[in-house]
Amino acid sequence: MTQFAIQAHDIVRTFRNGDVRALDGVSLNVPVGQVFGLLGPNGSGKTTMVRILATILSPDSGSATVDGKDVVTQADAVRRSIGLAGQYATVDENLTGFENIRMVARLNHMDKASATARAHELLAQFSLTDAANRTAKTYSGGMRRRLDLAAALVAKPPVLFLDEPTTGLDPQSRQDLWEIIEGLVATGVTVLLTTQYLEEADRLATQLVVLDKGKIIAEGTPASLKAQLGTTVVAVTFENSKAAHEHLGLIRDLTTNEPNIDGAIVELTVNSGPQVAAEVIRRLDTAGVLVAGLALREPSLDDVFLNLTGHKAEDFVAVSTEEPATRKKGRR
Amino acid sequence: MSTTTQSPLSRLRWAASDVATMAQRNLMAVVRIPSALVFVIIQPVMFVLLFRYVFGGAITAPGTSYVNFLIPGILVQTTVFGAVGTAIGLAEDLQRGLIERFRALPMARMAVLGGRTIADLARNILILVVITIVGFGVGFRPEGGVVAYLQASFVMLFFSYCVSWGFAYIGLAAPNSETAQAMTFPLIFPITFASSIFVPVQTMPGWLQVFARNQPVSQAAESVRGLMLGTPHGNSTWITMAWALLALVTLAPLATRRYRRAA
Incomplete structure (x- = not known):
């Protein structure tokens, strides 16, 4: 077992034939068993980083390992070690909560009986048993996030990527999700969390980096960053x-x-x-x-940005109401 | 729990399982979304009734009744229209980030497209059964015999399976589902209406006949019709199969490549 759950070295990724440098030499070392925060506004490169580490995108240059496996050359092995959940709660709206989890379990190559048992277990763990047989279309925002997270945990992955897990959620749902994440970390899971909320990073992350325009502009513990900034x-x-x-x-x-x-x-x-x-x-x-x-x-991420970069974090408020479609165009 | 064995046989078994899981998921959507069910079942029945009773009286079919001419054509037309659902569905999956989730799972890479096209095939079998029954109800009397009917069904299903791959490519290339829909309509109208599906090609102006007679959808309609009715249909079956194979060997790799780069 490696000492670091995630290691990334000098990752560069460009879009639109090199016109947009989404990641411009990012290196990370994420120790096993803690929450590591990637903090930054829309367009800072957080999601691109997660997609590269989750083997969805390949880097232009640089290298990375997750759970000791190379994300490019051992992508399939990496996929066995990770769970991915996020802001857009990618559940199939036409399937029920139970069917969604069972599908992901089957695609993780569990046999039918284990897949069914695991689906029931996760639905209970995430307080979704009552809604198990309703289509995900009828779920509230908070329920969708919980279902999404449950699906990510199907194969009990040692490394979990949470891409803005609480963006757009009401305070109570956010609180619930934070407690769930803390519970997961207590079982030894390593979490890479992206967020635009300083409060969230502060509450959950042991260490964090601040990204701006594809570069790390600050790193440390939440306390050290806040001390640097003012409280x-x-x-x-x-x-x-x-x-x-x-x-x-x-x-x-x-x-x-x-x-x-x-x-x-x-x-x-x-x-x-x-x-x-x-x-x-x-x-x-x-x-x-x-x-x-x-x-x-309390200082917001806006304040952190203003202080670290001397410029405001653009498009900052707009992100939570943004449609997935426009997001995709924006980040390509 | 999750298997890590990587023998070729177990890989193949799991790939098949992944395709089945994805096909099941796509078929669920058809059952769950009322509008999808309307699109799949009600629309072709409407076309049958529309052409049988509204337009049909004005159209003369050579050597047979119009209803006999019409039903095999409707079968081909419906499967081409139905493939639009593939394009829209894939574009939606992409848009909603579902493809992204699938790509982060240790599943077979080809399962998303494989499952989608297999689900299409299942839907087309359903259409075949429904239209056959409705057809009989409105006077369709195929005289080619049962074996020929099954041959015709095979030609129709294989042709439409290959068409699905082309529409899968469109769905993956489109930035969103609305665009996917907009991209497919200028394509499906000429190939289904400027064809021998609804009317004999001889009634069209000469320049259009050249296109209408030779394009693949017409060839498929000619073949399915000839086999079902037991009438001469030239080389249309071989030409249809050649078109279908050509589409499969070019469009399936294109769509697969597009899938790898998508999300």
Whole structure:
């Protein structure tokens, strides 16, 4: 057994005859038995990386192994070691939950009796027994993700790829899925998780890398990244955007990061939120500046991006409502 | 649990099992989606009734009744129309990311397309049975005998199986299911209507006759009709089989290559 469940070395992958460099020299070492996060906005190369590691795409150059097997030369062996689930919950809508899992079990070459038994077992494990005989078309978003994940686990793979598993889910379903993923990791499964939510990476990942335009721009533990970034965003709302620009100078020095100005709102990413917020109010009050609002919040991936790259993560909000069809065109 | 044996025999056995699993999955869709069932069963019956009772009176068939002329043609036409479902279904699988899931499974690579075309074959057998029964109900009297009827069925099924591979290629090449549908219609209308399926080719203008007489769908219709009715049909059976084989050896590898690159 190898020490690393996934190793990738200098992976490059281009699309449209080289015009789009989806991955531009990405290397990863994912230790066995932990959740490894790939964090980045739409188009950063996360999904392309997963597809290469899952043997769906081949890299232009570079090499990678999963569970000790080469993704190009031993693709079939890799497929026996992996499960793949994700954002688009690729279940067959015309089949029932039971039929979906049983189909994947049969395609994993289990005999009929084992396939049936495994399907019932997984449906129970994912609280889908009541819906087992309904077509997946009738499932809610959360149920579809659970079914998708159940199908990925059919052959008890040691390595699991989760491509934005909670994008577009409601908070409760997201919470449920997080608990399921934590339960899986406790059994020794290695998970490569892609996400655009810092909160998700923070909750689940032991280590993570941040991808931007096909390159790794930061790596470490969630805590180290957040420490580097600042733990709280202080959002000060002025009367209007003119006032925001005029009075920025009064509070500019409270953060070492670049302040983000969005209309009348000035955002400062800092380590000690409440203290900075108090200082902001004190200074603006002393100067006689009217503050329309003040809020503290956790930094989002947007904030991470702004700080790491100096540019905003484009198409960022749009991704959760995007149709699979447009996604495909966008990523080719 | 999951087998890891890799002897050629066990590989072959599992490949067959994968094809069967995929074929079953595709047939389920036909049963589950009411519109698919309408497309498969109701539409050909409508065509039979439409041409038998609405247009048929205005069409003279050489040497036989129009209903005898019509039914073998409808059989061929229906299987060509039905192959559109293959293109749309594959485009949908691709669009929804299902193909991606299949490609990450340790299943036989050819099972997705193999299962799809086998499911088509099963659907075409169903169509054959339904149209035969409906045909008899509206006055179809094939006089070629049972053996010839089975021969005709074989020609029709083999021809349509090869057509499926062509439509599979279209489905994989199309960016989405709507485009797949749009791509197939300009193709199926000329090959089914500018043919000897519904009307004798002699009534068409000369330039169109050249196309209508020689194109593969007409040859298939001529062969199936001749065999079923026990009338002379020249070399049409051999020509049909040649077209079908040609389609199979060119389009099946093309579609398979396209599948490897898709997703």
